Amino acid sequence: MDKVLFLNMMKELGCKNKKELAKILNMPYNSVNNWGNVQKFPPYVEPFLNALVKAKKYDEALKKGFDESEKSQExxxxxxxxxxxxxxxxxxxxxxxxxxxxxxxx
Structure with a gap:
């Protein structure tokens, strides 16, 4: 994983900065902040972020489906x-x- 991909995935998750991502991941900010700067990205980061992005898209699609069903009442x-x-x-x-x-x- 490179820094550009990491930043794009953070953007897809709606994270403005690494501090927000650390909060979502329930990890120390210093650990997340070191990724791509001081240390290489751990091998688990890319698949984990992929799963989070998919989950977010699924939740949005599910919410949109509920919104569509409510539309007929409106x-x-x-x-x-x-x-x-x-x-x-x-x-x-x-x-x-x-x-x-x-x-x-x-």
């Missing part, structure tokens, strides 16, 4: 259109059953 016409489509399909099923029952009773 927009009643869209919610009504969806409900109408669902009811139309249900009516078509009942009509098909009704026709089948009439055929069976002939």
């Amino acid at each position: 927009c009643p016409s869209e919610a009504l259109s969806l409900e109408n489509a669902r009811l139309r399909e249900e009516c078509e099923k009942y009509e098909a059953l009704k026709r089948a029952l009439k055929e069976a009773l002939k």
